[in-house]
Amino acid sequence: MKRIADSTVRRLSMYLRYLEDLDTRGQQTASSDELAHLCGTTPAQVRKDLSFFGSFGKRGLGYPVHELTAHLREILGLQREWKVLIIGAGKIGAALANYRGFRQRGFTVAGVYDNDPNKVGQPWGEAIVRPMDALEADLNRDDAPIAVLAIPAEGAQAVVDRLVKAGVRAILNFAPTQITVPPHVNLKSVNMAMELEGLSFALTNPGYLDEGAA
Amino acid sequence: MKRIADSTVRRLSMYLRYLEDLDTRGQQTASSDELAHLCGTTPAQVRKDLSFFGSFGKRGLGYPVHELTAHLREILGLQREWKVLIIGAGKIGAALANYRGFRQRGFTVAGVYDNDPNKVGQPWGEAIVRPMDALEADLNRDDAPIAVLAIPAEGAQAVVDRLVKAGVRAILNFAPTQITVPPHVNLKSVNMAMELEGLSFALTNPGYLDEGAA
DNA sequence: CCCTGCTTGTGAACAATTTCACAAGCTCTA
DNA sequence: TAGAGCTTGTGAAATTGTTCACAAGCAGGG
Structure with missing residues (x-):
């Protein structure tokens, strides 16, 4: 009974994509560190995100790829059409x-x-x-x-x-x-x-600085 | 010399779109309240966002539409091709x-x-x-x-x-x-x-609740 | 000029999200 | 059974982002 952040859901979606990859390649387990690297986030973030929904991993081993894939599909509501x-x-x-x-x-x-x-x-x-x-x-x-x-x-x-x-x-x-x-x-x-304007801003104001009050 | 949040830049982009509308309709000034309603945010947010880049409004009156439009174009780097x-x-x-x-x-x-x-x-x-x-x-x-x-x-x-x-x-x-x-x-x-999976999640878990640990 | 009615700009309070740090727990080896 | 080596799960701290609340300031009227 906890509010889940939008950013968390987006990451879950990304974890799922890469877990599916690993699963088809036959990889059995994946650590939060590996997932984090694949998805461009941090291990702590991965663990925190998943912990909102349960304990899917095994300490010392990591997460069972196939099982976690199924869990994420269910969490995201992707088991139905x-x-x-x-x-x-x-x-x-x-x-x-x-x-x-x-x-x-x-x-x-x-x-x-x-x-x-x-x-x-x-x-x-x-x-x-x-x-x-x-x-x-x-x-x-x-x-x-x-x-x-x-x-x-x-x-x-x-x-x-x-x-x-x-x-x-x-x-x-x-x-x-x-x-x-x-x-x-x-x-x-x-x-x-x-999105394009966001890029324009970033290019125009390198480092997201506020240079100029008129 | 301040880091600008991504969310802020997105909102600036939206303010610009609606200010352009108001400008072509010939409206002279717009209050933070009006902009907030148009863009689906709050007046305080509008003022805070703009304040990162300067003081563009007049107290008691609101923001000069045409001028602010120009300022936002410059901030977002949209004055060039x-x-x-x-x-x-x-x-x-x-x-x-x-x-x-x-x-x-x-x-x-x-x-x-x-x-x-x-x-x-x-x-x-x-x-x-x-x-x-x-x-x-x-x-x-x-x-x-x-x-x-x-x-x-x-x-x-x-x-x-x-x-x-x-x-x-x-x-x-x-x-x-x-x-x-x-x-x-x-x-x-x-x-x-x-994005679609985010909707699927929202539909599956009404209110963004965490119901089920397996 | 002074008062009234509005609206901005902004520090401070608050809320949300991310990161940290470490105890708990699993597996393997001997 | 005990110990070593990893990795998870999670409160607490830190950071980031939003909302509040109010002083400051402008316009218009008498």
């Missing part, structure tokens, strides 16, 4: 649907939606683009819990409101705008422009 | 190159690189896909300081090493793998699988 709705049949949506490791991790595209009449009805990967208007009806008979928002900023909030009303409880937002959702809905935003 | 190299002529690269607000913010695609012989030489947006082998030579005569890595995880580190050796000092990584760079190189990673 998650249906994903892609909103916006553009390049970002295509990149996501194309993404290896998307399916491998149990995420399957349940539908693609767009407003553009030229796109509606077209095949798109293994799905067919459906009109945005069909959203609510489709959701009722086949409710996909995770929606990926890959549309322009304008109107993004309106679409989110519709999704939430229709019962979606998790949204991954790629639209470069601030989205608000009720507290029971989980929202993550990825903003490419913001 | 940044050349961007896209490594990997796939869907993710296409989504990025297509991205509105990419150019608006002063980022221009200086080149696209791929290993696939079927892609090399093909037109791609306004550029022509170049072979990866040409990287070093091209960089010398037209060095792009920011590289976007939109290739699979395998071989990503090798490409990064080449980029670093060739003088690139900022990398935005979309490959789902841990990348290491020397300290003078800035690296940001965006990992879509990780």
Whole structure:
């Protein structure tokens, strides 16, 4: 009954990726030190992260790779299939649907939606683009819990409101705008422009210094 | 001469986006309260973030929108043009190159690189896909300081090493793998699988609770 | 000029996260 | 069974980031 930090969850996800690697290579155990090196963090961090969820390791030996992999999958909720709705049949949506490791991790595209009449009805990967208007009806008979928002900023909030009303409880937002959702809905935003600007800042202000008050 | 948190820089980027909006709408001033509401943060946070770089507001009035916009552009290093190299002529690269607000913010695609012989030489947006082998030579005569890595995880580190050796000092990584760079190189990673898994975790463990030690 | 109503800028309090340091515990060997 | 050599698990300390609370300061009105 403890609040888990977002950063911790992200690291768990990374541990899982590398543990899967080690597992397929047949490695039996891995120490926190080894995991830390692979994932670019510290051994203490690895141990602390895992300790929130139980005692998976053996002192003197390390963590059993195969077992820990299973535990992490369960913790992250990856033992079931998650249906994903892609909103916006553009390049970002295509990149996501194309993404290896998307399916491998149990995420399957349940539908693609767009407003553009030229796109509606077209095949798109293994799905067919459906009109945005069909959203609510489709959701009722086949409710996909995770929606990926890959549309322009304008109107993004309106679409989110519709999704939430229709019962979606998790949204991954790629639209470069601030989205608000009720507290029971989980929202993550990825903003490419913001990341690039972060790099621009770092290059402009070497060492993250504050040089200039105007 | 103060270390600026990553989270602060991200928020600055967001403030800028909304200030630009307000500016084009002709709004003269904005209070920390208004900015906070737009950006989904708190007034105190807004003031603290800005205070790291100077005193831009007027007590009783708020912040002058147009002026603050200019200040933020300067702080973030957006008053110059940044050349961007896209490594990997796939869907993710296409989504990025297509991205509105990419150019608006002063980022221009200086080149696209791929290993696939079927892609090399093909037109791609306004550029022509170049072979990866040409990287070093091209960089010398037209060095792009920011590289976007939109290739699979395998071989990503090798490409990064080449980029670093060739003088690139900022990398935005979309490959789902841990990348290491020397300290003078800035690296940001965006990992879509990780974000989705974060949602999966949140849906599986409502309220971020730790229910089950095995 | 003085008072009222706002809003900034900021040290200090608070909260969250990471790192440290070490006792506890496992395996192997003799 | 005892001892050596590792590595985990975890309170406590340190660090980092956010929120609070309020003095300082500007604008407008009488």
